[in-house]
Amino acid sequence: MSGGVPARVDESGWQARLRLGFRRGPGRTVLAxxxxxGPLAVQRPFYPEGEVCHVYLLHPPGGVAGGDTLDIETxxxxxxxxxxxxxxxxxxxxxxxxxxxxxxxxxxESGSLxxxxxxxxxxxxxxxxxxxxxxxxxxARFIGWEIHCLGRPVIGERFEDGRMVARFSxxxxxxxxxHERLAVDGEESLNRPAGLRxxxxxxxxxxxxxxxxxxxxxxxxxxxxxxxxxxxxLLVARYLGESTEQAGNHFIHLWKQIRIAALxxxxxxxxxxxx
Numbered sequence: 001m002s003g004g005v006p007a008r009v010d011e012s013g014w015q016a017r018l019r020l021g022f023r024r025g026p027g028r029t030v031l032a033x034x035x036x037x038g039p040l041a042v043q044r045p046f047y048p049e050g051e052v053c054h055v056y057l058l059h060p061p062g063g064v065a066g067g068d069t070l071d072i073e074t075x076x077x078x079x080x081x082x083x084x085x086x087x088x089x090x091x092x093x094x095x096x097x098x099x100x101x102x103x104x105x106x107x108x109e110s111g112s113l114x115x116x117x118x119x120x121x122x123x124x125x126x127x128x129x130x131x132x133x134x135x136x137x138x139x140a141r142f143i144g145w146e147i148h149c150l151g152r153p154v155i156g157e158r159f160e161d162g163r164m165v166a167r168f169s170x171x172x173x174x175x176x177x178x179h180e181r182l183a184v185d186g187e188e189s190l191n192r193p194a195g196l197r198x199x200x201x202x203x204x205x206x207x208x209x210x211x212x213x214x215x216x217x218x219x220x221x222x223x224x225x226x227x228x229x230x231x232x233x234l235l236v237a238r239y240l241g242e243s244t245e246q247a248g249n250h251f252i253h254l255w256k257q258i259r260i261a262a263l264x265x266x267x268x269x270x271x272x273x274x275x
Contacts, residue, residue, distance in 0.1 A: 016036075031053060039061050042055050094162070120149065211233055221254075235258065
């Protein structure tokens with residue numbers, strides 16, 4: 001089912017919601033449930049590799065301002081397989097005080113989900129909070145990443161003022177596998193030696209894998225620029241640097257290397273990554 005109702009615009013900004021439900025159909029996964037409110041949408045599903053449903057998330061305004069809230073809920077049913085990405089970066093603009101929020105709830109019920117958005121860019125003066133919760137049920141499998149860029153280092157712009165809080169958690173059958181929180185409040189916290197050490201780009205990749213996965217070839221391929229570990233069947237990769245392009249290229253390469261181990265599939269890049 002699909003449908004949409006324009007969200008109200010008031011002093012608090014856009015209140016946008018998107019709900020996606022994937023289920024196993026004859027020969028392929030279908031986008032069986034789609035509900036939207038406000039400026040969030042998806043393009044029609046693509047099937048470049050047959051069974052897996054590729055979907056592109058769209059946010060037409062092109063950015064998130066103070067007071068805006070984006071709520072995204074995705075459910076992948078038993079035996080279904082979905083890959084979700086975005087056509088471009090999500091930009092969080094300077095705020096005069098009101099907080100911007102993006103909240104994502106991803107539920108995988110013995111299926112597989114690949115959650116591979118482009119980067120988040122936080123302009124100086126932004127006030128943003130992001131939360132992502134992944135619930136894995138039974139033998140569900142997951143690969144996902146987040147790439148955060150504080151300021152715009154390509155033009156020498158730093159996140160000298162502003163606030164950003166990002167939370168990411170993964171649960172399996174109600175038990176926590178991972179819970180992380182990144183908080184940056186102006187340049188002082190950005191420069192802490194025990195924090196980001198003045199770097200503008202911080203990124204993490206997560207994947208459910210077998211504990212026996214050999215990490216050495218993966219580490220060698222990253223040339224020491226990405227740290228990789230596996231704990232309790234969850235692979236976690238970290239990047240800390242100055243380039244969203246470099247972080248994205250590293251993660252795409254890593255995704256291609258681990259997709260067979262994590263999901264039992266050969267890599268098949270979304271078409272939009274080539275545009």
